[in-house]
Amino acid sequence: MEKITDNVYVETGFGGSNNTFVVTSEGIVLIDTPQSPDDAIQWRDEIAKHGEVKYIINSEPHGDHFTGNYFFDGKVVAHEGVREAILASDADQLRQQMKQMTPDATPIPDGFYYKPPVITFSQKLTLHLGNHTFELTNLPGHTPYQTAIYIPEEKVVCTSDNVVYGVQPFLHQAVPYEWLESLKRYQEYDADYLVPGHGEICKPDYLPEMSKMVQAWIDAAEEAIEKGMTAEQMQEDTSLLEKHNIKVGTEPFAKRVVGMSMANLLEKLK
Ligand SMILES: [Zn+2]
Numbered sequence: 001m002e003k004i005t006d007n008v009y010v011e012t013g014f015g016g017s018n019n020t021f022v023v024t025s026e027g028i029v030l031i032d033t034p035q036s037p038d039d040a041i042q043w044r045d046e047i048a049k050h051g052e053v054k055y056i057i058n059s060e061p062h063g064d065h066f067t068g069n070y071f072f073d074g075k076v077v078a079h080e081g082v083r084e085a086i087l088a089s090d091a092d093q094l095r096q097q098m099k100q101m102t103p104d105a106t107p108i109p110d111g112f113y114y115k116p117p118v119i120t121f122s123q124k125l126t127l128h129l130g131n132h133t134f135e136l137t138n139l140p141g142h143t144p145y146q147t148a149i150y151i152p153e154e155k156v157v158c159t160s161d162n163v164v165y166g167v168q169p170f171l172h173q174a175v176p177y178e179w180l181e182s183l184k185r186y187q188e189y190d191a192d193y194l195v196p197g198h199g200e201i202c203k204p205d206y207l208p209e210m211s212k213m214v215q216a217w218i219d220a221a222e223e224a225i226e227k228g229m230t231a232e233q234m235q236e237d238t239s240l241l242e243k244h245n246i247k248v249g250t251e252p253f254a255k256r257v258v259g260m261s262m263a264n265l266l267e268k269l270k
Contacts, residue, residue: 001046004193004201005154007132009050014039016064017197020158021047022151025130027054031149031158031195033068036098037106040068047072054129057136058117059147059160059197061085067094069115077127078117079138081145089114139186141179141214142169142197148186155192162186163210165199168246168254169217171261176218176268183211213246220244221265231266235259 001011007023016035021028028051034040047053053074058066061082069076069086078086095108119125127134135150141162149158161170162182186194186207194202220241224234234240235258238248248258 002201004195005156008151008154008156008193010195010201011043012200014043016067017062017161018158018195018199019043019068020195021050021053022132022134022154023050024054024132027052027129028074029054029127029129029132029134030056030072030074032057032059032065033072035064035067036102037071037108040071041106043068044071055127055134056115057127057134057147057149057158058082058086059149059158061143061145062161063089063094065160065197067114070109070112075119076115076117077119077121077125077136079136079145079147080120080122081143082147083117083120085145086114086116137185139182140175141182142171143173144175144178146182148182148189150189150191152190155190156195157186157189157191157193158195159186159197161197163194163196163202163206165196165202165206167198168248168257169210169213169261170257171214171217172257172264174214174261174264174268176214176221176265179214180211180218183207183214216244216246217261217265218269220246221262221269224262225266225269231259231263234262 003009009021011019014034017032020031034043053072056074056076058078123138125136132153137148139146139148146160146162235255
């Protein structure tokens with residue numbers, strides 16, 4: 001865990017997304033929650049040293065950002081599209097998945113449920129707690145329902161997976177051109193630090209780099225459309241991606257991610 005400013009703590013080492021908590025004079029605000037019970041319990045014990053959790057903000061509609069909500073007190077706040085995704089998630093399916101993938105880890109507890117947002121918004125919401133302000137803004141990109149969380153008193157922005165550092169973005173639900181527009185909007189914040197959805201904490205000067213990554217995927221998809229290639233072909237033969245400087249791992253999962261990302265891009269850009 002890193003303390004990046006006077007009141008902002010970030011963990012970039014959990015199995016899922018990056019997790020942040022902010023200590024205010026009236027309690028704690030979490031931004032995203034750990035995916036595995038082991039990480040969630042560890043995070044809960046750490047946070048308990050700093051106060052009581054009052055609010056949980058989920059930055060986007062993917063399980064690696066919200067599964068751990070169950071383990072924490074506090075009201076969940078998120079975009080209405082995130083609430084829909086959480087309500088559609090199936091705890092039994094997660095239980096089976098975890099048994100297969102991580103048989104030695106602490107299993108999903110008996111009473112587990114996907115704890116949904118009780119406060120939602122569509123474009124903007126401002127939360128005030130103690131002396132802190134949390135400006136939530138819908139910035140479509142990685143999905144249409146991404147939220148940027150700006151904490152002006154700390155000069156920190158939690159970006160969601162609209163910004164990822166040192167890993168490839170996942171574009172299976174992306175809205176690519178809106179994503180490029182949103183990346184310009186992050187430049188407007190008076191911020192010293194960006195907490196990306198995954199990877200190391202960075203500074204706003206990383207944003208052009210992130211735009212280049214998204215643009216590279218768009219360029220590769222446009223070339224694939226010109227050549228009449230399918231997402232499956234792109235997944236099998238990654239030379240076109242490499243030509244656009246997109247480095248894909250060789251693991252089956254990495255390849256599947258390419259296939260899903262490309263299928264979405266080909267559909268959206270056609
Ligand atoms: Zn995501």
